[in-house]
Amino acid sequence: MFQPNLMEAGHLHLLAIYTCWTSENDIARIRDDDFDSATKSSDDQDPRTKKKRHRHTQHQIQEMEAFFKECPHPDDKKRKELSRELGLEPLQVKYWFQNKRSQMKTQRELHENTQLRNENEKLSCR
Numbered sequence: 640m641f642q643p644n645l646m647e648a649g650h651l652h653l654l655a656i657y658t659c660w661t662s663e664n665d666i667a668r669i670r671d672d673d674f675d676s677a678t679k680s681s682d683d684q685d686p687r688t689k690k691k692r693h694r695h696t697q698h699q700i701q702e703m704e705a706f707f708k709e710c711p712h713p714d715d716k717k718r719k720e721l722s723r724e725l726g727l728e729p730l731q732v733k734y735w736f737q738n739k740r741s742q743m744k745t746q747r748e749l750h751e752n753t754q755l756r757n758e759n760e761k762l763s764c765r
Contacts, residue, residue: 698725702725703725
């Protein structure tokens with residue numbers, strides 16, 4: 640198979656453009672990535688891959704919702720107890736409560752903004 644010499648006149652321009660736009664660090668990173676991918680075995684996991692998303696069961700959600708109504712800011716002890724009962728990691732419970740509080744805040748602000756908008760419309764119509 641024919642492989643062109645990059646130093647020939649037609650390709651030298653492309654090589655010059657590529658090296659102008661690519662920093663030394665980028666070139667070194669590209670080389671390292673190529674080396675890593677060539678030397679990695681198939682059973683090694685890439686540390687840059689995303690973790691699989693975990694979805695809670697309906698039972699877990701119902702239990703956390705009920706607990707949230709009673710206590711929207713559980714301490715470590717309560718979170719650990721709830722996580723043990725539901726078969727979840729304490730961090731999963733912690734993040735669920737953080738997300739739920741954020742969601743509630745967003746809904747509250749949306750409701751308040753809608754009320755203010757309605758009041759402003761009433762005032763402007765007078």
